[in-house]
Amino acid sequence: MTVALSVLALGAIILYGVSLRAGVGTRFTVILLASISFGAATCAAAEAIEFIYERSRGVAELPWALLGIVAAGVVVSPVAVRFVPIFGDEAARRLSLKVSLVIAGIIVPISAIMCFYLLRGLNYLPWTPSAPWWSPLHYLSGATLLLFTAAISGAYSLLFLNVNLTGPHKLYRDRLARTFVSKGDIKLSLLNPSQNAPYQLINATVNLPSSKSPVLRDRKGDFFLFSKHWSGSMSTGYSSTSKWRTNGSQIDLATAMAISGAAASPQMGMSSIPSLSALMTLLNIRLGFWIANPTKSSLGTPGFLCLLREMTGMVMSEENKWLNLSDGGHIENMGIFELLRRRCKFIVCVDGEADPESTFQGHLTLVRHAQIDLGIRIEPRFDEIRPDPNSRFSRTHSQLFRIVYPKTGDGRPAGVGLMLYLKLSLTGDEGELLKRYRSMNPDFPHQSTLDQFYDEEQFEAYRQLGVHVAEGTFAPALMTRTSEPNDVRSWFEQLAANMLEPAK
Numbered sequence: 001m002t003v004a005l006s007v008l009a010l011g012a013i014i015l016y017g018v019s020l021r022a023g024v025g026t027r028f029t030v031i032l033l034a035s036i037s038f039g040a041a042t043c044a045a046a047e048a049i050e051f052i053y054e055r056s057r058g059v060a061e062l063p064w065a066l067l068g069i070v071a072a073g074v075v076v077s078p079v080a081v082r083f084v085p086i087f088g089d090e091a092a093r094r095l096s097l098k099v100s101l102v103i104a105g106i107i108v109p110i111s112a113i114m115c116f117y118l119l120r121g122l123n124y125l126p127w128t129p130s131a132p133w134w135s136p137l138h139y140l141s142g143a144t145l146l147l148f149t150a151a152i153s154g155a156y157s158l159l160f161l162n163v164n165l166t167g168p169h170k171l172y173r174d175r176l177a178r179t180f181v182s183k184g185d186i187k188l189s190l191l192n193p194s195q196n197a198p199y200q201l202i203n204a205t206v207n208l209p210s211s212k213s214p215v216l217r218d219r220k221g222d223f224f225l226f227s228k229h230w231s232g233s234m235s236t237g238y239s240s241t242s243k244w245r246t247n248g249s250q251i252d253l254a255t256a257m258a259i260s261g262a263a264a265s266p267q268m269g270m271s272s273i274p275s276l277s278a279l280m281t282l283l284n285i286r287l288g289f290w291i292a293n294p295t296k297s298s299l300g301t302p303g304f305l306c307l308l309r310e311m312t313g314m315v316m317s318e319e320n321k322w323l324n325l326s327d328g329g330h331i332e333n334m335g336i337f338e339l340l341r342r343r344c345k346f347i348v349c350v351d352g353e354a355d356p357e358s359t360f361q362g363h364l365t366l367v368r369h370a371q372i373d374l375g376i377r378i379e380p381r382f383d384e385i386r387p388d389p390n391s392r393f394s395r396t397h398s399q400l401f402r403i404v405y406p407k408t409g410d411g412r413p414a415g416v417g418l419m420l421y422l423k424l425s426l427t428g429d430e431g432e433l434l435k436r437y438r439s440m441n442p443d444f445p446h447q448s449t450l451d452q453f454y455d456e457e458q459f460e461a462y463r464q465l466g467v468h469v470a471e472g473t474f475a476p477a478l479m480t481r482t483s484e485p486n487d488v489r490s491w492f493e494q495l496a497a498n499m500l501e502p503a504k
Contacts, residue, residue, distance in 0.1 A: 052117075112282070122146055157304035164247065164302060167286035169258060176261070177254035186253045189242040191228050202226035202256045203328030203335050206233050207267035207288070209313040215373075221269030221331050222318070225338055226256040235318040236293055243294035247301070255289070262287035262326045263449070266310045269330030270365075274313060281311040288326040296321035329353075332369055333362035336419075340370050343405050343412070346492045347419045355424070356446040358386050363421065377404040378419065381501065385423050394425040397469040400492075400499040418492050418500070422469050430468055437461040 125142030132138060136145050164170070191200065206224040208216050213235065216222055222235040231251070232238035244251045265288035266277040280286070288310070290302035298321040309316050310324060328335060336349050353362045360382055370376040379402045384395045403417035424445040426438060437457065438444050445465055447458075454462075476483065478498045485491040 119146060159300070159303070161303045161307075162247070162301040163286075163304070163307045163310075164290055167284055167288075169262065169287055169289055172262070172287055173254050173258035176258050180257065181254050187242075187250045188226060188231075188253050188256055189228060189240075189250060191253060200227065201338050202260050203332070203338060204256075204259050204262075204325045205269040205328055205330040206236060206318075207265075207269055207272075207324045207326060207330075208235060208317055209267060209272065210315055210317040211235065212317065219270050219331055220267075220272050220313075221326075223331055223337055224325055224328070226251070226260070233318075236323060237295050239294040245292055245294070246289070251291070258287075259289045259325045260328050262289065263329065265324075265326040265330075267313060267316065267324055268326055271330050272313070277313060278311050281307065286310065288324055290322050290324055293321055293323055298322065329362075332366055334366045336366055337369055337373075340366075340374060340376050340403070343415065343417070345415075345417045346488050347403070347417065349419055349421045351421065351423045353424075354446045354449050356443060358382075360423075375406040377406075378402070379404070380421070385421075385425055387425065391428070392426075393428045394423075395427065397425050397427060397472050398422045398499075400495050402500070418496060420473065420492070420495060422473070424465065425469070426465075431464060434461055434464055434468070 122142040123146050125137060127139075127141040127144075128135075128137045130138075140148070188202075202225070204224040204226065205221045207221045209220040211217070211220075211222075216235065222233045224233045224236075225231060225238075227241065229241060230238045231241045231244050242250055246252075246255050264280070264285050266272075266280040266286060267288065290306050290310075292298040292302075302322050306322050306324070308314075316324060333353050334349055334351060336347060339347050349363070351360075351363055355361065360380070363380060367378045367380060370378055381399055381401070385397070385399055387394050399421045401419045401421055403419055405415045405417060407414040426434070426445065430438075441447065441458075444461065473495065474483070479485065479494050480498060481494050482490070485494060
């Protein structure tokens with residue numbers, strides 16, 4: 001069967017090549033070629049499975065306990081490295097996490113194959129009335145049991161499974177809500193009813209690895225926005241926020257916040273690693289979220305098919321009714337793009353990403369996207385912020401950049417804005433607590449974001465550094481007109497007089 005299908009696949013390839021040469025290639029030819037190739041690959045895989053099974057009858061005798069211990073060690077290793085003294089060094093922690101990931105990449109497929117062969121063996125077990133009453137074989141054969149289990153599992157997966165509830169997103173969302181939101185179920189469309197606070201924009205990424213748009217081909221996703229009145233993206237369209245539903249109800253602030261911070265997911269926009277997508281799905285490392293596009297008709301919940309799409313990255317385009325959302329940093333990590341789209345006059349950009357090599361990747365990605373998508377030019381200068389290679393201190397924590405807005409097709413004139421850029425950095429004038437913490441942790445303040453177990457001292461060190469950096473923008477040397485500006489414009493005018501380089 002495999003040989004026959006392989007011959008057909010070869011013929012289909014030749015036919016496809018001839019049709020392209022003649023300039024008459026059709027979609028039907030592509031579908032035919034793909035179908036035959038898939039059939040040949042499936043038959044080859046089935047024969048390989050049978051070949052291996054016949055030569056591995058003793059698989060049930062393998063030391064399963066040892067395999068379980070190794071797997072358990074891989075799972076707990078991210079927690080263990082935080083508390084075992086030998087892993088106090090950042091390089092040792094990174095190495096241990098990389099080793100754990102490699103071991104997981106070996107253990108998980110092997111475990112899956114072993115489970116498959118065990119089920120394959122179950123298929124040949126006969127009905128045994130003499131078996132103990134608690135054994136399923138006392139009532140039916142192995143093949144019947146396997147078929148019954150597959151039918152029940154398939155029906156549940158297709159009809160009732162909600163993959164948003166099987167991943168760690170719910171736990172992640174609840175923990176964030178408990179920390180930052182007074183009421184975890186505040187509807188996003190009802191946020192700030194008195195309108196006394198700024199209009200909040202929450203950034204996310206809609207993952208579209210299957211999109212046919214040439215603009216999204218390299219990014220594998222698009223900017224997705226949550227706000228009080230409108231939510232959506234340019235590629236999927238915008239709808240009233242009240243129409244976007246999560247598990248049957250309107251999306252709430254805590255869920256939008258958790259989606260915006262869903263850093264670990266099989267599909268991660270520009271940060272996607274296709275070779276790890278299946279592994280991350282099997283390990284249930286899925287902080288992302290599936291949401292129904294209100295412009296498309298959708299019934300039920302995101303089920304097993306969505307899980308397969310997340311695993312493979314296939315059939316994930318802007319045309320789908322179910323959209324996969326993840327961390328906004330997967331396309332732009334500064335959270336500034338939507339402010340540039342609105343042509344804001346004054347912008348404060350806080351760069352808190354881990355950047356041990358001082359490459360400023362996050363900000364320069366923003367610069368590139370703004371130029372390509374919006375025609376907006378930003379003029380960054382990092383010389384004063386970039387640490388000295390010997391002392392590892394920066395000259396300043398902040399810089400002021402010009403934003404050059406172009407004239408638009410709808411009649412908006414060209415203009416100039418200002419961006420105050422604040423960077424996690426040390427200048428040597430910090431307090432004693434920060435100096436001590438830096439001496440004990442040389443990689444501060446750019447410790448890996450893989451570390452999710454901050455202790456009290458570490459948390460306080462970052463908090464104090466943030467206060468120190470922000471207060472520096474109100475230093476007397478910069479506030480030469482008044483030490484307490486009344487509004488943002490006055491503040492930026494004084495900063496521009498003392499920080500902005502002359503226009504070229």
